[in-house]
Amino acid sequence: MKLETHRLIIRPISLTDKHEIFAYRCDAETNRYQGWVPKTLQDIEAFIQKVSKQVNVPETWFQCAILKKESQKIIGDVGIHFFDRDNKQAEIGCTLNKAYHNRGYATESLSSIIDYLFSELHKHRVIVSIDPENKTSIRLVERLGFRKEAHFIESILVNGKWVDDIVYALLRADWAS
Numbered sequence: 001m002k003l004e005t006h007r008l009i010i011r012p013i014s015l016t017d018k019h020e021i022f023a024y025r026c027d028a029e030t031n032r033y034q035g036w037v038p039k040t041l042q043d044i045e046a047f048i049q050k051v052s053k054q055v056n057v058p059e060t061w062f063q064c065a066i067l068k069k070e071s072q073k074i075i076g077d078v079g080i081h082f083f084d085r086d087n088k089q090a091e092i093g094c095t096l097n098k099a100y101h102n103r104g105y106a107t108e109s110l111s112s113i114i115d116y117l118f119s120e121l122h123k124h125r126v127i128v129s130i131d132p133e134n135k136t137s138i139r140l141v142e143r144l145g146f147r148k149e150a151h152f153i154e155s156i157l158v159n160g161k162w163v164d165d166i167v168y169a170l171l172r173a174d175w176a177s
């Protein structure tokens with residue numbers, strides 16, 4: 001699997017990406033709304049080894065690196081969770097290196113991933129799970145046309161603290177229109 005947009009390349013993550021990915025994933029302040037922040041390079045190695053090697057396998061996470069075409073540098077990553085046993089639904093999540101925020105790269109890469117999920121993998125529904133305090137992520141999914149479907153109260157335990165969770169969703173029919 002390899003996707004290409006105007007400015008970006010999206011391809012499966014590999015162990016050789018570990019240094020570039022650790023450099024921004026370890027930023028605990030920027031990634032404060034995420035359930036997991038690596039503390040060591042070994043944490044990232046274990047993460048890369050654990051994700052599925054194959055795309056579209058039910059009940060697994062598949063992880064892609066986002067590269068800038070012109071520099072071939074990794075600017076972030078996108079995870080796809082094939083959570084549905086019938087394999088018709090997926091969850092996505094995006095993390096960008098702080099140096100590349102506010103330039104439309106997340107919107108551009110997620111648009112391409114969503115296209116791929118609906119057109120190539122024939123998914124019916126794509127969801128995103130977001131901490132209600134994560135305003136940039138909320139703007140991102142609303143810009144992409146996701147609909148807010150649920151606000152769960154203290155439904156996720158993050159670092160020993162119960163936090164709320166908002167679920168946004170997009171149907172294939174929404175995207176097509």
Ligand SMILES: CC(C)(COP(=O)(O)OP(=O)(O)OC[C@H]1O[C@@H](n2cnc3c(N)ncnc32)[C@H](O)[C@@H]1OP(=O)(O)O)[C@@H](O)C(=O)NCCC(=O)NCCS
Pocket residue numbers: 030031032033034092093094095096097100101102103104105106107108128129130134136137139140
């Ligand atoms: C979530 C995250 C990826 C969003 O990144 P982002 O930079 O806000 O999103 P984009 O890359 O799409 O950039 C969009 C912004 O760039 C602006 N922009 C600037 N130049 C642009 C261009 N050429 N094209 C499009 N948008 C552009 C847009 O106006 C928009 O700003 P706004 O939100 O104030 O309206 C980022 O905040 C992040 O990595 N956070 C940490 C990890 C995290 O919490 N992930 C969420 C897991 S669900």
